[in-house]
Every structure is written in structure tokens, then in C-alpha cells.
Amino acid sequence: MPAVTxxxxxxxxxxxxxxxxxxxxxxxxxxAPKGLNEDIIRLISVRKQEPEWMLEWRLKxxxxxxxxxxxxxxxxxxxxxxxQDLHYYAAPKKKPGPKSLDEVDPExxxxxxxxxxxxxxxxxxxxxxxxxxxxxxxxxxxxFDSVSVATTxxxxxxxxxxxxxxxxxxVREHPELVQQYLGSVVPVADNFFAAxxxxxxxxxxxxxxxxxxxxxxxxxxxxxINARSTGQFERTLIIAEAGSHVSYLEGCTAPQRDENQLHxxxxxxxxxxxxxxxxxxxxxxxxxxxxxxGGIYNFVTKRGACRGARSxxxxxxxxxxxxxxxxxxxxxxQGDDSVGEFYSVAVTNNYQQADTGTKMIHIxxxxxxxxxxxxxxxxxxxxxxRGLVRMLPGAAHARNFTQCDSLLIGDRCGAHTxxxxxxxxxxxxxxxxxTTSKIAEDQLFYCRQRGLSEEDAVGLIVNGFCKDVLxxxxxxxxxxxxxxxxxxxxxxxx
Amino acid sequence: MLDIRGLAxxxxxxxxxxxxxxTVPEGEVHAIMGPNGSGKSTLGYVLSGRxxxxxxxxxxxxxxxxxxxxEPEQRAAAGVFLAFQAPIELPGVNNANFLRTALxxxxxxxGQDELDAVQFLKLARAESKRLAMPExxxxxxxxxxxxxxxxxxxxxxxxxxxxxxxxxxxETDSGLDIDALRIVADxxxxxxxxxxSALVITHHQRLLDHLVPNRVHVLAHGRIVRSxxxxxxxxxxxxxxxxxxxxxx
Numbered sequence: 001m002p003a004v005t006x007x008x009x010x011x012x013x014x015x016x017x018x019x020x021x022x023x024x025x026x027x028x029x030x031x032a033p034k035g036l037n038e039d040i041i042r043l044i045s046v047r048k049q050e051p052e053w054m055l056e057w058r059l060k061x062x063x064x065x066x067x068x069x070x071x072x073x074x075x076x077x078x079x080x081x082x083x084q085d086l087h088y089y090a091a092p093k094k095k096p097g098p099k100s101l102d103e104v105d106p107e108x109x110x111x112x113x114x115x116x117x118x119x120x121x122x123x124x125x126x127x128x129x130x131x132x133x134x135x136x137x138x139x140x141x142x143x144f145d146s147v148s149v150a151t152t153x154x155x156x157x158x159x160x161x162x163x164x165x166x167x168x169x170x171v172r173e174h175p176e177l178v179q180q181y182l183g184s185v186v187p188v189a190d191n192f193f194a195a196x197x198x199x200x201x202x203x204x205x206x207x208x209x210x211x212x213x214x215x216x217x218x219x220x221x222x223x224x225i226n227a228r229s230t231g232q233f234e235r236t237l238i239i240a241e242a243g244s245h246v247s248y249l250e251g252c253t254a255p256q257r258d259e260n261q262l263h264x265x266x267x268x269x270x271x272x273x274x275x276x277x278x279x280x281x282x283x284x285x286x287x288x289x290x291x292x293x294g295g296i297y298n299f300v301t302k303r304g305a306c307r308g309a310r311s312x313x314x315x316x317x318x319x320x321x322x323x324x325x326x327x328x329x330x331x332x333x334q335g336d337d338s339v340g341e342f343y344s345v346a347v348t349n350n351y352q353q354a355d356t357g358t359k360m361i362h363i364x365x366x367x368x369x370x371x372x373x374x375x376x377x378x379x380x381x382x383x384x385x386r387g388l389v390r391m392l393p394g395a396a397h398a399r400n401f402t403q404c405d406s407l408l409i410g411d412r413c414g415a416h417t418x419x420x421x422x423x424x425x426x427x428x429x430x431x432x433x434x435t436t437s438k439i440a441e442d443q444l445f446y447c448r449q450r451g452l453s454e455e456d457a458v459g460l461i462v463n464g465f466c467k468d469v470l471x472x473x474x475x476x477x478x479x480x481x482x483x484x485x486x487x488x489x490x491x492x493x494x
Numbered sequence: 495m496l497d498i499r500g501l502a503x504x505x506x507x508x509x510x511x512x513x514x515x516x517t518v519p520e521g522e523v524h525a526i527m528g529p530n531g532s533g534k535s536t537l538g539y540v541l542s543g544r545x546x547x548x549x550x551x552x553x554x555x556x557x558x559x560x561x562x563x564x565e566p567e568q569r570a571a572a573g574v575f576l577a578f579q580a581p582i583e584l585p586g587v588n589n590a591n592f593l594r595t596a597l598x599x600x601x602x603x604x605g606q607d608e609l610d611a612v613q614f615l616k617l618a619r620a621e622s623k624r625l626a627m628p629e630x631x632x633x634x635x636x637x638x639x640x641x642x643x644x645x646x647x648x649x650x651x652x653x654x655x656x657x658x659x660x661x662x663x664x665e666t667d668s669g670l671d672i673d674a675l676r677i678v679a680d681x682x683x684x685x686x687x688x689x690x691s692a693l694v695i696t697h698h699q700r701l702l703d704h705l706v707p708n709r710v711h712v713l714a715h716g717r718i719v720r721s722x723x724x725x726x727x728x729x730x731x732x733x734x735x736x737x738x739x740x741x742x743x
Contacts, residue, residue, distance in 0.1 A: 440582075441545075441546070442582050443582050443583075443584060445544055445545070445566060445582075446578065446581070446582040446584070447584075447592075447596075448543075448565070448566040448567045448570070449542050449543075449566050449567075449569075449570055449575075449576050450570060450575075450592075450593075450596035450599075450652065450656065451567050451570035451571055451596045451597075451599040451600040451603070451656070452567060452595060452596055452599050453567055453599070454567075456595065456599065460584070460587055460591075460592065460595060461584060461587065463586070463587070464584055464585055464586025464587035464635070465585065465586055466586070467586040468586075
């Protein structure tokens, strides 16, 4: 069966009953003892066979983190997190560094197959007319708890000059690039969770697109949390040299558990002159049950630097999972005429909480940014858009357009919009539009009268509401995201 | 056959329908006329299952099954279709996609195979053409930015594609010019046959010239005050409702 059909079937089957990615893989794990201290950081560094400079970098971050306090300004609420009660390293036991797919533990391959993620190198879109779809292949890096278990299509990418590998490998194989860029967009002491990540990050993806190269296929990373009482601290670094292009996707799921698990990632993007990075996320961490028990705390720092003139960074996110989402993918528009975009759909249901948005920092002349945010709240959930647009004195003729729309389903949920606008340049222009609406009874009745079930009707209306964002997603993800939206809102009406 | 007996219904405690008795045999088209506020639209909503209305007495069976115990989508699956007086806008929802989703939901519930995008578009284009509708109507968002006439024609297009067994047209002719009126009437006439019946709610004799009903019923104050053949509509056009209502009261 073509992979994409499998993926769709997987997603479709979910429409029947809740979260279907909640299974656990039984696999022998190499677990670090619980707790966080310098010895644990040294252990991680040894496990990753890191050079000395990397360990020093981690320890510096740890020292900074010790002096910091957990932030509480977001409109989210959770019991205190015991940072000493987590495992900071969890990896399936096996020979180090999968050299080829044949070496990957078959249990892991089955796990990813079950998740609908093809780790075999085949066309993801097999069965789709090749005339209408040019990019038929997607390279996948699969991260399981603390380690990358497989990266596909590496040979094909190497021929194009593209480096796509686990970041732990990049630290060893491409130290000059990692040292130059790691922490250059999100400094080690940027914020509490970023500092924690910098101290204990275990794996994630590294992407380097050399000058003038258009990446020949979509790159994607699939994150899976499996082990109990672990935190996942992934780190992703994408560098696009002058004139290069890359489109990158990430997806994430976790087993269904009563406990809350912490996921604190850092993603850094660097775009040089005329480079373009498109970063898409479909976030589907376990959201907790309908009573608000369990689920992932998704506390993530994502930031892109448009360092070069005319460079462009585009964030697209569909956030349906996690008990709590705290995430503001941002763009630092340093290069003249550089462009930042943020397209977001955030769905909260039951007792989920999301405080998400973006920051657009305009530094260079003629920089432009667009923010389209669609928040959907159902059940007892709370959904906040928090966005900052800052025009610095040098940002002559810079422009921003922001549109924030909120959709409420039922009357026990909340939607909040918190825009921060700071302009220190008189020629800069900032526009902000916001709407809040409810799914009208007559819209639901109209759909049901035509034969749609209530849930299908909600799915259809919600997808219509999110269309401006969904159309920014690469095609195969767009279809998946649409189905996911319907699933996330299951049981939200009636 | 649609069989309505002693049907009473109210909205927020206010009685609107006060005992309707009406039988529409298979293959027949019946017109419902009457002054504003007499309960015509309520009848359409109650038959199709709108939740705001509370049925306080009576029964409705359609081909032997109890309609009132069913969800709106189950009634749709049983073949009930309501052409809305004010069709609803669905922003961002493509008309063709909406219709295909609806048609496939109906087909699924009837144990038929679903249509793929290509098969559906072929069907939808043919029906659009037959109803002289511009093809871009399928590509636009459901009723968004449609003129009043376009909305009504979109309802008829949906009806043509979904092929109901019982169509309830709630003032589908209001606000239409003569040409559009003919298209609407043709749309209903094309479905006429032994398995199709319709309740046509209208204020105007004009529509009934093109869509000749088997029976005409006059609704006033929540009751049917008079029933007759097509000639009753002509009579009403001349003399109005006043005499009839006074007579019934």
C-alpha cells in the first residue's frame, strides 16, 4: 500500500475513537538515573561521544539555568514540575549510530510503521499523479526519546550537497558548522526552558543547505516520546546558505499516560542572503484525557534569523496536541527586505491550554512580516494568541500585517488575544485585525440537514475557518492536518 | 408517503403549530400557502429536525418510519431535504467539497459506494449545466458572497445532486426573477416521479404555473384551514387569505 494511503488510513481510523497514537513500544532502554546535575550532563555527553567543547557549552547552560526561574507569565496553569524527578536520557539499547536501515531494531521500524511514518526509502506520494506533484519524496529523521534511530535518503541528499543528520552526529562530524551556529539564534541563557534544553538536549535534526542549492526533497523529522518519566529535549538547527531553499516538516506523538511529560525543544533557523526556509509543524503530542489527566507539556523555543538580505523564513504550525503548549516561533528580520511569516492553527479541547503566537522583530530596512493565527477552543479549554511585533529604529518602511481569528465551540472555553506592538520607526506600518466567532447553530443544522454527522459538520466548518493556514502546508501534511483537526475536536459538541 | 397527524410544535414555549393533519402520497407535489407567521417555515424545520423546536403533540411518519425520533442527518439519509428560505453561509468551505461530503455521507448510510472526486465533479457539472448555473458556483465557498438568487439556485443544485425522496422547498421562489423561477421549477419537475414527493411552501401562484401541484393547502395560525386542487392557489391570488381565515376562525 502506498505510504501516503497508509498514513491517511491511520489518521482516518482515529476518527472513530480518540488518540490512536497512544500505544507504547516495548523495547529495552538505556536509561540515565533520574535527576539533573553535572554528572548527568557529563553522562549524556559521553553517551553522545561529544568533544570537550560541547560538554563545556552544556555546563555553561546548566550554570545559567540554575540561576533562572520557571516563567509564569503565560496564561497557562500547571502544578510545579519536579525537574529532579525526570530521566534526562532514554535510548533504545543497540549498537551506536544506525548506519543503514537494516541495522534499525525491527521493533522501532514497526513502531514508525504503526504511526504511518515511512522509514523505508520509497515515494511518500506513490499513487499520486507525478505530473501534478513534483516532489514525490520526503527524507525522514526519526527521533525516539533521546536518540535519532534512522535518517532516510541521506545518500541522495549528500549528492546535492545537503547535510541532513541527527544533531548528535553533526556535533562529531561537522563541529565547525555547529560551533558557528548553535546558540547563535537562541542563546544558551535565552529563557528558562531554552537553557534547560541547552544543558541536556539529546537529539534532533541538523540541516545544512549549501549556497545556491534547492533541497531536492522535503525534509522531515518525526519525534516520538516513548519512555515513562522522561523529558524529551530535542534540538534542531537548520542553516540555509545564500540563495538556498529548504522545506522542513516535523511531526510528533507520544503514548497515552496519566502522568504529564515534559517536552522542551529548541529550534534555530539561519537564513543567509536570498535563502528561504519553510518550517512546518504538525504537533500532536498526547493532549491528556477528557478530564484533563496526563498529556505533554510542550514548552518550546523556536526562532529563525533572517540574517541575509531578501531572506525569508516561514513558520506554519498546526497545534492540536499537548496538555499545555507554550510556543512562539519567531523571526528576527535582520537582513534588509527580509520576510517573516507565521501561519498558525491552534486547537484546544477538553482541558487543554495553549498560549502560542509569534514574535516578529524588524531590524532591517523594508522588512515585511505576515501573521495569520487561527485559534479554535472547545470544551473547557483556554486558547491564547500572544504576539509581538517590534519595529526597531532602523526598520524604515517595514510592514507587518496580523490577523487573529478565534472560533469558539460551546460556552465553557476561552479565547484570548494579546498583541504587543512596539514601533520605533515612523515609516513602519503595522496592521492588526482580530475576530472572534462561534460556530452557529444554523451552520451545524444546515450541514446535518444535508446528511453530515454533527462531528463531520464541525470538522468541515473548522477546516473552512483554517483554510488560509492549511493551504500553506505541504500537500501531504495538509490532508493529514485536516483530518487531525476533526479528530481533536471529537466530542466537542452536543 | 408522508403522514402528519395532529402535529403541534412550539419554540421557546410559544406554540406555532397547533395540530396539523396532512398526507402527501408518493409521487405527489403539494403546495403550502398562507400568510406570514402562519407556521409554514416551522413545519419545514420540524419535519427536518431542527432542535430549537419542541414537538408537543402528534406524529410524523415517512414511508412508515417515525421521523420525529430521528436526528437531522438520519432524516436526510431517509431522503428528507429542506431547501432553506435563507441558505446558510459556510466561510472557507468549498461548495463542491461540501456537496461531495454530503452526498457520500448519504450514500454511505444507504450502503452505496462513495463517489471519488472525478466521478462527483462529472455529476455536479452535468447538473449545474442542466440547471443553467455557472460552473464557478461549485468552486466558490458555500453561499458566501452569493446573490439572493444564486443562493436559491444553489439549494436547487444541492437537491438535484442529493436526489431526495421528500423535498421541502421553503419559499425557494422568493426574490427570483422569471427565468430563475423557471429554473427552480424545472429542477423540481425533473425529480418528479413515483419515488419523489415535495412540499412547496410559497406565497405566489406564479411558481405553481410552472410547478403544478397535486394539492394546495392553506396554513393559518398553525392549522390547515383549507385544502384543494391547483385552482385553490388561483383563487387565493385573486381574493387573498383574509376571507379564508375569517371563515376558519
